[in-house]
Amino acid sequence: MPTSVTINGTAHSVDLPGDVPLLWVLRDEIGLTGTKYGCGVAACGACTVHIDGVAVRSCQMALEDVDGAVTTIEGLGTPDAMSALQAAWAEHQVAQCGYCQSGQIMQAASLLSDIPAPTDSDIDEAMQGNLCRCGTYPRIRAAIHAAAAKMQEV
Amino acid sequence: MANVRKIARRSFLIGSAAIVGGVAFGAYYVARPAPNPLTPGEGEAVFNPFVAISAEKITLIAPRAEMGQGVHTTWAALIAEELDVTLDQVEVIHGPAAAAYYNTAMMGEVIPSKGYDKSDFMHAISDHLGALGKVMDMQVTGGSTSMKDGYMRMRAAGASARETLKQAAANRLGLSRDQLSTKDGQVIAPGDVAIPFTDLAGEAADLSPVEAPLRPRSEWKLLGKGQPRIDMTGKVTGTATFSIDTRLPGMKFAALKANPSLGGEMRSYDATEALSMPGVEQVVDLGNGFAVVASNTWLAIQAAEVVQADWGAAPVPATHDGIRSAIRAAFDTAPNSTLRDDGDTATLPQGAQEVTAEYEVPFLAHATMEPLNATALFDNDRLQIWSGNQGPILTRNHCAEALGIEPEQVEVITTLMGGGFGRRGEMDFSVYAARLAQAMPGTPVQLTWSREEDMTHDFYRPGAMARMRGAVREGTALMVDAEIASQSALSQAMTRWMGFTPSGPDTAIVDGVFNQPYAIPNFRTRGYVADLQVPVGFWRSVGASFNGFFMESFMDEMAHAAGADPLEFRLSLARKEWEPAAKVLETVKEMSGWTGQTPEGTGRGVAMTYSFGTPVAQVIEVADEDGMIQVTKAWIAADLGVALDPQNLEAQLSGGMAFGLSAAMFGEITFAEGAAEQTNFPDYDGIRMHTMPKVEVRVIEAQEHIGGAGEPGTPPAAPALANAIYDLTGNRPRRLPLMKDFDLQS
Known part of the structure; x- marks a missing residue:
């Protein structure tokens, strides 16, 4: 029986076994490739998406266990209408290879919704599950602080 | 080609005699220019292998692997600096696999000097040695050579295109070229007349390229300053397309499993159970491993785990x-x-x-964030392969050889790379995908290595x-x-x-x-x-x-x-x-x-x-x-x-x-x-x-x-x-x- 799942505000009916991880539903079924496969064991964070606004590793989230609205990087903002966080990422020229950055941004968005003005140690705590082999961490940290400041102005 | 290979091999002998031989040869061979791989469309001017301008747009070709190092942006900036365009006015593409895109700096690196003590004479020799890269199909990104390679050549490519566009405008206006200037993608003529480059493409296409000297650094507008990366918006919005994001109509998803004992053969395998799993369509023998083809990557990875394979031993010590x-x-x-x-x-x-x-x-291990993968379509004896690779010509040639077809029958589409670090200079991941595609003609297939496969087959x-x-x-x-x-x-x-x-x-x-x-x-x-x-x-x-x-x-x-003091100790010796x-x-x-x-x-x-x-x-x-x-x-x-x-x-x-x-x-x-x-x-x-x-x-x-x-x-x-x-x-x-x-x- 097809599973119904809401992704970036759109309802999708997915005819796949219930144990297929959300990551692969997004990438290979729906065609939302912004969410990345990095490790498959929740050790790198490249697959991070939101379920009801909370960051989860989509490689560990079985389709049948998805119990809320899914937001992916494509749902956070678009090239023509970036979210404040994405704009801060661009402003700080964070990405190098860029492969982990969807996950980094989704994790950071979840952090900022929990803690609007995070300290360095809040950032250490929240972001340590997200691996970046290019080592862009200093700019990620700067972008999070900048986005937090910007969002507080509003 | 026999002589070419002989001399190329000799150049690796890295001794002074071999270098002299290499220079003589390099000068001879390189005198023959590589053909321009860009085919102009109707009304499009292709000035050289790096600049193409049509009535619609300006395209710059940055034929180096973008692995995160920002090469596409800086490479484009070198051209744009002399062409007088801004980076937001141009489209930057990687372009095809082609000899014209060989890396002139790569081979120069084999010169056995300490490097820092190279005289100008030796720099000249290594420039000549670099010319050997062409005969060796070295369209390679590596050795931190892109800017050494492109610094002079790309500015020259931009300057030549600019002067040719000015010549086209001069012809149209009945003026001489030195009465004109250029700015932001336009030729400027006396009396505030501005003609967009795109408007001159058709006329410029008929002209022979004009050569021009390079501008001094004091006149640079882009170089020497931080440029917003051209790939940044895509990478922060999830819209940048890495190799693993290639999606084609009717595409199948496959997972690779090769002998974990590296260098060992695959004697046999039993895929009965795997073939009974949901979504699994076929299992294909790839020599020292196999691919499971399924309707999505995860199902393929799961099924690959239950295939029973008889692996041969690795030719290395057991412990x-x-x-x-x-x-x-x-x-x-x-x-x-x-x-x-x-x-x-x-x-x-x-x-x-x-x-x-x-x-x-x-x-x-290299452990690039994007696990190795490639997507291929084999149809009518032609192969198309989407691959994040650091060596497109070698990739093309290796795929052709593996499939028993000619290199001309292979089209390599080089994508963005989720990290390279040297790993994507290898051809194995492209060749596996090519061979899998040949086994299922007419159907595009993406072959992904699980993280485990990637880390254990480096x-x-x-x-x-x-x-x-x-x-x-x-x-x-x-x-x-x-x-x-x-x-x-x-x-x-x-x-x-x-x-x-x-x-x-x-x-x-x-x-x-x-x-x-x-x-x-x-x-x-x-x-x-x-x-x-x-x-x-x-x-x-x-x-x-x-x-x-x-x-x-x-x-x-x-x-x-x-x-x-450790720092002073080094300082006095340095x-x-x-x-x-x-x-x-x-x-x-x-x-x-x-x-x-x-x-x-x-x-x-x-x-x-x-x-x-x-x-x-x-x-x-x-x-x-x-x-x-x-x-x-x-x-x-x-x-x-x-x-x-x-x-x-x-x-x-x-x-x-x-x-x-x-x-x-x-x-x-x-x-x-x-x-x-x-x-x-x-x-x-x-x-x-x-x-x-x-x-x-x-x-x-x-x-x-x-x-x-x-x-x-x-x-x-x-x-x-x-x-x-x-x-x-x-x-x-x-x-x-x-x-x-x-x-x-x-």
Whole structure:
């Protein structure tokens, strides 16, 4: 029986076994490739998406266990209408290879919704599950602080 | 071609006679220009292989692998600077695999000089040697060579296109070319007349290209300043298309499983159970492994796990200690190279104190964030392959050979890469996908390696050992006698890529020791090749990745033995040898406020490595935090000669250091029965947000020649950290990764 799942505000009916991880539903079924496969064991964070606004590793989230609205990087903002966080990422020229950055941004968005003005140690705590082999961490940290400041102005 | 290969091979002999032969040949062959691979459309002007302008748009071709190093942006900026366009007015594409895109700087790197002491004459020779790259299909991104390669040529390409457009406008207006100027993609004529380049494409297409001199630096508008990366918006919105994001109508998804015992065959397999799993469509024999084809990647990975395969043994020692013994045994063989032999290293200088130490570093995986993958479609005897690769011509040729078709029947579409670090210079992942596609003609298929498959089927950074002997007296070094043993990654890679094994010295085994800019009067470096069949390859900074650690740890040991400050000890030796090396040391000294003293609970280390044409000095600070060692701060100074994009250089140097720290702290691949024992990030971790130090970078421009950027940040990281840990703990790290002997914050 097809599973119904809401992704970036759109309802999708997915005819796949219930144990297929959300990551692969997004990438290979729906065609939302912004969410990345990095490790498959929740050790790198490249697959991070939101379920009801909370960051989860989509490689560990079985389709049948998805119990809320899914937001992916494509749902956070678009090239023509970036979210404040994405704009801060661009402003700080964070990405190098860029492969982990969807996950980094989704994790950071979840952090900022929990803690609007995070300290360095809040950032250490929240972001340590997200691996970046290019080592862009200093700019990620700067972008999070900048986005937090910007969002507080509003 | 027989003669071409013969001479190309001779050039690897890396001796002065061979170089002279290479130059003569190179000049002859290169006199024949490579054909322009761009076919102009109706009304489109293709000025050279790097600039195409149609009525609709301006396209610049940046035929180098964008792996995160920002090459597409800086390459485009070189052209745009002379063409007089802004980067937001142009589309930048990678372009096809083509001989015109060969890397002129790559082969020049094999010249057996120390690099920093190259005379202009030798630079000219290496430019000529670089021309050999064309005959060897070297459209390769690697060796931190892109800017050395493109710096003159791309500005010339832009200048020529600009002047040709002006000529077209001059013809239209009945003016002479020198009455016109250009600005922001337009030709400007007297009386405020502005004609967009796109409007002139049709007329310019009929003209012969005009040559033009390059502008002086004082007139640069883009170069020398940070440019917003052209790939940034895509990468922060999830819309950038990496190889793994290729989606084609009717595409199938497949997972690879190859013999974990590296180099072993696949005798047979039983896929009965896998074929009964949901979504699984077929299992295809790929020689030393198989691919499971399914309706999505996860189903394919799951099914691949239940295929029962009978794997043959690997041609390597069964235990990791056996592999280490084979590396050690190389010291008892004749040296492969003695690339530095200054003064007398046989006798201890009178009154000097002898210092000896042995070091060892492990094999390392590349572990790019994007696991290896490629997508292929084989239809009507033609192959299309979407592949994130560092060598499109070699990829094309290897795929053609594997499929028994001609290279002209293969189209390589080079995508963005989720990291390369040297791994994507190999052809294996493309060839597997090509062969899979040939087994299912007419159906596009994406072949993805699971993280486990990726980590256990690498061409690893070779494990290496060093035996160092030195002498100090009156606060300075009088002697270094270095012996380094490892497998030859160069020899293996050339055999895989080109089908022949170069003879002669492997510079990479000793790179980062023999060519270090220190005036040590008695200085010998010998390299030894370990006879081992572990698959090894190029890993960001190659030999300097281990030799930086060997040399700069030993420099630290000698400094302490001599009772000297480690930074001043290096500085005085560098000053006498090559000023830019001294400059980067002076710069980190100032940046870090180095005093030679550190408070209790804090340690500092310094290291300086010259590699890929760039001297880089780093100071790293560590702190004892509740019994755990935390890396707290890092200062980096580098001399690039010309800083084309300071903002990107900061990212490359900081990232290069992070890559070195990841390996130094946590990276190790060990083998049992020839199979890698680390399979995923939990047992092969990298530096993370909470373990990354604060970083400050300064780029200086003291040296005359343009240096590489992607790799030189990596080699000094491990020794600077190890020296800091020594300063903190009093225990000297002599092997990596450091987590084996020290309690690191992780």
